Amino acid sequence: MRRLATTLGILGATLTLAVALPASAQAATGDLSLNGEHFTNPSGCLKIADNGNPIAVIRNYTDAGVIAFSGEDCTGSIVKLVNPGATEPLVGAKSVYVPE
Known part of the structure; x- marks a missing residue:
């Protein structure tokens, strides 16, 4: 039951992020730092x-x-969603996807 709740939470967060992101054809504006x-x-x-x-x-x-994501090339499980302006630790992440 706990695993189902976690999966549903991740799916809900992903859907929220997908709906909240602008549908533009240009890269994100600003700076991103990874390690x-x-x-x-x-x-x-x-x-x-x-x-x-x-x-x-x-x-x-x-x-x-x-x-x-937990895998390279934005594969595997979603580890975390990082909002604009946030600084976060990422445990087990090997790649990130920035919407184009």
């Missing part, structure tokens, strides 16, 4: 550099929500 690696106006799937620590840090100073 100290900086991206300006990022878009698409970005790999999180392996620094030997299972916990990555994301600083999302863009105008778009970012989805963190």
Whole structure:
């Protein structure tokens, strides 16, 4: 039952993020930092550099929500949804997707 609640929560959060994101054809505006690696106006799937620590840090100073995934190339399970302006630890994330 707990697993079902977790899955439904993640699905609900994903749906909320998908509806809340603007349907534009341009990259997010602003800066994104993944374990100290900086991206300006990022878009698409970005790999999180392996620094030997299972916990990555994301600083999302863009105008778009970012989805963190457990696998490389934005595959696997959703680890966390990171809202614009947030700084979050990411446990077990290997890639993030920034809506294009």
